[in-house]
Amino acid sequence: MIDRLEKEVDMLERHLQVLRMVIESEPIGIVKMSNETGYPHHKVRYSLRVLEEESLIEPSSQGAITTERTEEFVDELDGKVDAIVEKLSGMKISDTAEATS
Template sequence: MIEKLREEIDVIERHLKILKIIVNDGPIGIIKLSEITGFPPHKVRYSLRVLENHNLISPSSNGAVATEGTEEFINEFKNILKEIVKKLENLENALD
């Protein structure tokens, strides 16, 4: 149960690291993203596909670029993370 949660968090973390690089340095391609992050190209490619499916990036001839909705998503995601942290703290306190 816990291992699955940990794996999901790792995947989301990878997606967000790649998204942040695209926001700051885009357009940027798979090879450069792989070099910067240390993630293998196939994992970068998967993350790009997920991000594109969620309309957070779009392809260009020079590599991936952020979409207009990306900044709003990042702000919303930060708020969701705060809620999750509170829930995790409540879980931890329940174990005391």
């Protein structure tokens, strides 16, 4: 059960790393991203597809570029991550066991 969550978090981390690279180096292509991150081409391509489906990037003839939606997403990201971290922290069983002892 928790393994699935860990895999999802790893994939999200990769998507966000790819998005960060697009923001910092646009336009940027798959080969350069793969070389700089160490992720295989197919994983970078998948992350780019996910980001494109979310309208966070779009393809250009020189590589991936940001969209109008990118800045809004980035502005909201930290708050959403903080809320998830807080929720996960509240799920710890060891903390609950210590509080009742």
